[in-house]
Amino acid sequence: MSLRTFKKGGVHPPEQKLSADRPIEQLALPPKVIIPLSQHIGAPATIMVAKGDHVRVGQLIAQSGGFVSANIHASASGTVESVEPVADGTGYRRPAITIAVAGDEWMEGIDRSPTLAHDPGLAPNDILARIAEAGIVGLGGATFPTHVKLTIPTGKQANILIINAVECEPYLTSDPRVMLERGPEIMEGIALLMRAIGVSRAVVGIENNKPDAIAHLEQLAHERSGVEVQPLRVKYPQGGEKMLIKAIMGREVPSGGLPIDVGAVVVNVGTALAVYEAVLKRKPMVERVVTVTGKSLQRPSNFMVRIGTPVSALIEAAGGLPNDTGKIISGGPMMGKALLSTDVAVTKGTSGIVVLPQPEALKQKPQTCIRCARCVSACPLGLEPYLFARLSQHGRFADMEVERVMDCMECGSCFYTCPARVSLLDYIKLGKNEVGALIRARNAKK
């Protein structure tokens, strides 16, 4: 099959998939898990337990706090130690539930056997209800509640399900590992998703630097009707929804619009597996696959980790923190967040932990923009990052809105490609923040 990709812009950072051949290992339970109440986009969940309560794995401990929100379940059994705020990766203290772990006692009704379950013919609404109940969110990193994404707005219609198995971030390898090890389950998950949104066609987009995953899923897709695998040319940021839709369908999601505007629903491949487990095994989202990697790390690995496990436990299991560590990133190096400390917990959105050595950790000193236009050619959305930087420096935020700064998905291709090392994305983020405030003020007046 011919390779596809999105047309304009994009960059090719070195892939660094150090842990690509490491099978997923189950990480031991930590003595304590810290479960934040806001692990998803939308309203934080409402706490349902009190200090001293005994909880079991899979027990609902915080309930979805609005339409766009998600349930949160205990990821370990034991006693609720506190319901006080705990500092997260950014250093801010945020509401969380801390559980002192004792044993590994699961709720009844959760099927933990490896036997492949088949869809008994559930109605779309039942599928959605089970997904919502299990607190499934997008595992690619954006953590948008999955049941909300699958609820098609009135007046719109879905024609295609796109499974995002691109993993275009350098270093991260959880998607290909899941595809190689849990292929049949993913296929069941895809069938459930197709039923839930009422489409007869699903396309799995995989970049062609993962030939084994492509071959494996192609073979499995053969037995299914309506499911195809589309190999894609390696190009960052192909894992962005808009880019993936462009690559696979050749259509552009309108500015300010959603994938459903072109009839598409995009779901991460790891999420498809979680959907299978939630719907057919009744297993809530209590664990996820996390890649722990870095050039100086002894054993770059892929771990199955309980939500709430401290990052330090993951790094220990991968051989300990190297002496030359300069930066620890939650997520990939292009869009991930730098962590202040390793005490923070793994959440539903933690796709990887990347440890960068000292020399690479610091950004190079910014020089003057030489107007080489590389950022303009690199921007996949047709924006002008150099102009945003200038406008942002001068506080001209209204002009930034006119130039469509809110379209920016913060992929960072502009900064990656800038020879003068201008902090383009920092200026853009500042601008988006200010423009967001302008828009809110305008809406409040209406």
Added chain:
Amino acid sequence: MDNKQLAVSLSPHVQGPHTTQKLMLNVVLALMPAMAVSLFYFGIGTLIVTLISVGSCVLFEYLIQRFVLRVKPTVGDLSAVVTGIILAFNVPSNLPWYIVVLGALVAIGMAKMSFGGLGNNIFNPAIVARVFLLISFPVQMTSWPLPIESRLQYTDALTGATPLALLKEGLGKGQSVAQIDLPSHMDMFMGLMGGSLGEVSALALLIGMVWLLATRTITWHIPVSIIGTVLVLTGAMWLIAPDTHASPLFHLLTGGLLLGAIFMATDYVTSPMHPSGMWVYGIGIGLLTVVIRVWGSYPEGMSFAILIMNGAVPLINRYMKPKRFGERRADK
């Protein structure tokens, strides 16, 4: 964890391989074939003029940043070296040293630093200096050493005229193109003709262009649009009136057209930011060059054309924008 110092910053956390210095170094390397040809044809004059030009450009940039602007000098980015070489390439190899130094002062002091230094100047510094010298020292700036014969002489070199000057003079006297004694196309392709020390060899300049394109230092849009426009316009005139108009090939090989199209019009700072704008800019330069060459009082028009279009770049950037992803027609 122990008291390890962790760096915290916004994403992305990795940066690409290009730096300003590497890009400038690519330009310097791309200029080397033309440099070698010039050393072969004009010998000692090329050497003296280039060294003085590069040396004084770097020195002026350093002195102005250090003592006038009181900032940390950035001569390490090599941009002043590029300006120095290109300025030297734009003057005759017998130009007295003090005129070269004056040119460097105009390029760096007036055209570059007074606008705020690298990245902020509107006009290409080397071309501003060249035009300044052409107007201020018309005699010295239009006496062209003969190639090969004057290799061992500097200011005392034997001089002749450029092919474009010969053409203009001959046509002025009422001669037809065929009657004018012009160098062969092969000689002009190799660089065996009078002219500024770096502009003569089309072959060497084209090798430089291949390097710039292969290393992705520049894109093809500007050189192709300029050269294409000149070929189309001069080709049309030549087909209509071959007696009074030289062939498009002649125009392509003379008057620094390739030097300008490949190395001067593509200067990052003074050229547009988007391919559509580059087309407008390139076509404008090609058009103005032909107009000045054919109807103007100067035999060659590349420098003036680039300067005029430099001035239009902010306007071009304002209107020639990339197509936004997912833009709806109604939004425009």
